[in-house]
Amino acid sequence: MTVALARCDERLLRAEPVVAEGMRQRGHAFEAQALIGLTGGLCPIEDLCLHDAGMDVRSPTREIARAAAMLDERRRLARREPSEVLSQTALRLRLGIEEPQDPVRTDRAKTPSGTAKQVAAPWDRIDREDEEEDHAGEEDLDLEDEPDHRADPAFAEIDALLARTRKKLDAWNDLSSDEGRRNLTLRDPGYDAIGRFERWLAILEEGRGLPATLAAALALDAWLWLEPSERAGELGFALAATVLRQRGLAGVYLPAIGVGLRRGRFRWSPHQALDVRVAGLLGAFGEAAAFGQGDLDRLGLARTVMLRRCEGRRRHSKLAELVDLFVSSPLVTVQLAAVRLQVTPQAVEAMLKQLGGSLPRELTGRKRYRAWGIV
Numbered sequence: 409m410t411v412a413l414a415r416c417d418e419r420l421l422r423a424e425p426v427v428a429e430g431m432r433q434r435g436h437a438f439e440a441q442a443l444i445g446l447t448g449g450l451c452p453i454e455d456l457c458l459h460d461a462g463m464d465v466r467s468p469t470r471e472i473a474r475a476a477a478m479l480d481e482r483r484r485l486a487r488r489e490p491s492e493v494l495s496q497t498a499l500r501l502r503l504g505i506e507e508p509q510d511p512v513r514t515d516r517a518k519t520p521s522g523t524a525k526q527v528a529a530p531w532d533r534i535d536r537e538d539e540e541e542d543h544a545g546e547e548d549l550d551l552e553d554e555p556d557h558r559a560d561p562a563f564a565e566i567d568a569l570l571a572r573t574r575k576k577l578d579a580w581n582d583l584s585s586d587e588g589r590r591n592l593t594l595r596d597p598g599y600d601a602i603g604r605f606e607r608w609l610a611i612l613e614e615g616r617g618l619p620a621t622l623a624a625a626l627a628l629d630a631w632l633w634l635e636p637s638e639r640a641g642e643l644g645f646a647l648a649a650t651v652l653r654q655r656g657l658a659g660v661y662l663p664a665i666g667v668g669l670r671r672g673r674f675r676w677s678p679h680q681a682l683d684v685r686v687a688g689l690l691g692a693f694g695e696a697a698a699f700g701q702g703d704l705d706r707l708g709l710a711r712t713v714m715l716r717r718c719e720g721r722r723r724h725s726k727l728a729e730l731v732d733l734f735v736s737s738p739l740v741t742v743q744l745a746a747v748r749l750q751v752t753p754q755a756v757e758a759m760l761k762q763l764g765g766s767l768p769r770e771l772t773g774r775k776r777y778r779a780w781g782i783v
Contacts, residue, residue: 409694410621413657416700421660426732427707428660432486434703434738434783435664440478442666443642444471451475453783454771457739463779465772478642485646486662490654494647496609503637505605605636612651620655624648625689628665632676642666652693661700665689668696710782711735714766726751727759734768739781 420428437456444451449471456475459468468476485493492498500507611630615623631644649662669676672695674688714731721727726749733748734740745756760767760780768780 409690409697410619410657412694412697412701413621413652413663416663416697416704417658417660419701419704423704423708424711426736427704427711429736430707430738430782431700431703432661433736434707435661435667435700436479436482436486437738437783438699438703439482439645439662439664439666440475442664442670443478443645444475445670446666449474454781457781457783458771458779461739461741461744461779463739463741463772463777465774481643482646482662485650490650493650494612494654499605499609502643503601503605503640505602599638601636601638604634608634608636615651620652620657621690621693622686623655624651625686625693627651628689629676629682629685633678663693663696664699665692665696667699668692668694671695671699707735707782710766710768714763717763717766726755727762730756730759731763734780734782737781738783739771739779740768741777741779 420431423431437453437460441451441453441456450469451471451474455464455466455468455472456479458464459472459476460479497507499505608627608630612623612627615626618626625648628644628648631647632641635641637643645665646662649658649665652658652663653661669689669692672688672691674691676685676688680688711731714734715728718725718728718731729749730740730745733745737744742753742756742760745751745759746753749756768782771779771781771783
């Protein structure tokens, strides 16, 4: 798999710029689709591309929205340097984990959402509040023991349960600032995200002396095992690809590891032995490299076929530029082509007819507001 990754990276480096860019953009989309598929969801690649372009033909599902978020995440990570992505500060900021505070100033250190003590250890605050509830519970019990002839006892029990639930949710969320009130969410106070993240960082640091593919496989396996984030479980695949990029095996792109894992027969499970899990992930790296090379072949062939329609055209014809736009972008509309090529929409419609049978597939199935793409 090391040779396959290096060969794919070298081919991408020497490919035509439009083909290389098309492979990168489609790799992001196919990776987002594959990660949804690995969790048992359904995410058609056409619907994902249309949703990303704001041209949904139907109401987007929850899976489509998740895939779109992963797509944006991979694009953001691909634009940044690997050392910056894998730095502790950037990872803590992305996962919402506070920096370790000075013990002397912990009680008074301020953060955007309150004191550091409130944010870094919310479960400690909850435990203290639970103790206060226990001390104050006697008064509540005394009040509950008093018969209420005006209310049904069943409804009274439900009201008491709702009150306790509301108090517990208030303790789990930060209500001390406007930002905390805007980002209300249900979190497990005993999840220990800080401890899990520190253990994952230790494994990532231990992999610096190992081969690149083994270090990336161990980092991904540790992420899937520890789950440092409750809300970004799929981020581990992009971080493992960033490790490969940092070590030089994928210097010009992010490998689609999720696609490789889905293409193979191996399925990761925490019940498997460590050597089995790591060997399966290494096989997924090889499948990801094979997918990348196959996509380069597919885009190169599609470009060659469409460029044949450009033979014999006038020198000022922009049909070749339209072909390159089809190759470099997963989705093309008449309006987008008109802006990129600086022509009128009518001219784009005429060029689409000139492509004839080599025109990429239409994705919307409509007669108006159509879109084409090589997906």
